[in-house]
Amino acid sequence: PRSTLSSSSAASDVYKRQHLxxxxxxxxxxxxxxxxxxxxxxxxxxxxxxxxxxxxxxxGVLTATPAAGAxxxxxxxxxxxxxxxxxxxxxxxxVINPFLPPTTFFxxxxxxxxxxxxxFRLLILSDKDGNPDNPARGEVIGALTPPLELGTEAFEYxxxxxxxxxxxxxxxxxxxxxxxxxxxxxxxxxKFKDLVAAGDRLVIMLFDPELARxxxxxxxxxxxxxxxxxxxASDAMPGAQLKGPFSLRILTDKNNQPFESAPGELIVxxxxxxxxxxHGLNFILDxxxxx
Numbered sequence: 001p002r003s004t005l006s007s008s009s010a011a012s013d014v015y016k017r018q019h020l021x022x023x024x025x026x027x028x029x030x031x032x033x034x035x036x037x038x039x040x041x042x043x044x045x046x047x048x049x050x051x052x053x054x055x056x057x058x059x060g061v062l063t064a065t066p067a068a069g070a071x072x073x074x075x076x077x078x079x080x081x082x083x084x085x086x087x088x089x090x091x092x093x094x095v096i097n098p099f100l101p102p103t104t105f106f107x108x109x110x111x112x113x114x115x116x117x118x119x120f121r122l123l124i125l126s127d128k129d130g131n132p133d134n135p136a137r138g139e140v141i142g143a144l145t146p147p148l149e150l151g152t153e154a155f156e157y158x159x160x161x162x163x164x165x166x167x168x169x170x171x172x173x174x175x176x177x178x179x180x181x182x183x184x185x186x187x188x189x190x191k192f193k194d195l196v197a198a199g200d201r202l203v204i205m206l207f208d209p210e211l212a213r214x215x216x217x218x219x220x221x222x223x224x225x226x227x228x229x230x231x232x233a234s235d236a237m238p239g240a241q242l243k244g245p246f247s248l249r250i251l252t253d254k255n256n257q258p259f260e261s262a263p264g265e266l267i268v269x270x271x272x273x274x275x276x277x278x279h280g281l282n283f284i285l286d287x288x289x290x291x
Contacts, residue, residue, distance in 0.1 A: 058155060059155065061103070062159070063158055078097070078124060079094075081124070083120060088173035092120075122144075124141070124159065139162070139163040142160055143158075145157070171234050182276060183231075183280075184229060186202070186250050189284050192286065197254065201223065201252070203217060203251050204218045204235075208246060215246070216233075229250070231248075248269070248274055250283055251266060252265050266289055267289040
């Protein structure tokens with residue numbers, strides 16, 4: 001009887017072990033299947049995301065000519081800028097750092113603050129001082145491209161010239177963009193008309209209240225009152241980035257020294273600070289300029 005009981009117990013243990021092993025194999029197989037499903041789902045989502053990223057961006061390779069590339073070091077930034085045709089300010093900006101050409105790039109919807117609807121023009125430049133508006137020695141730039149549709153791939157962009165400023169057509173568009181300018185009309189008070197001489201110049205300045213200094217100025221010659229004026233981003237001093245609001249000052253200049261007053265010079269100051277995009281303003285030169 002004891003032998004029979006022992007054999008029965010051993011058989012029961014074998015059965016339990018076999019059952020446990022079958023259960024573990026099933027659980028292991030289910031785990032592998034679940035992992036494969038999750039991995040496949042993640043890969044599909046990544047493929048969808050990559051496809052969406054490609055279809056909503058411009059991508060390609062950024063290269064440089066030997067002469068342009070000689071001044072680029074690894075710590076430089078590469079600024080990628082997308083412009084709507086006819087626009088003066090980028091709708092999307094991306095910075096690549098560290099940067100050494102050749103390198104791949106893409107820029108698009110993820111780099112914009114509003115929905116993008118192409119086509120767009122691409123401009124790329126290198127930067128050494130963190131201020132892409134201020135040309136510095138060793139910085140280089142490429143050409144402003146023709147309009148490119150979002151989804152363009154394998155585009156080769158070439159940095160091929162020193163950066164001495166933005167392309168003329170961008171600066172001209174910036175000069176004429178209502179959103180980046182302040183404009184209006186200026187006249188002389190009848191009381192002071194006799195103080196205005198034929199050789200006088202008109203100096204228009206934007207002062208930044210936080211910096212307590214001028215950040216943009218324009219000088220007009222051969223003036224006749226009343227006259228229309230405009231000042232804005234294209235008149236910014238080197239290195240200045242105009243955000244506003246600003247104090248506006250308009251004055252006549254007789255001695256070619258706008259920061260030093262001379263007898264007979266006149267001035268008017270805005271009563272309040274003005275944001276870019278302010279238009280239809282009217283000013284009267286009604287005070288003598290003393291400094």
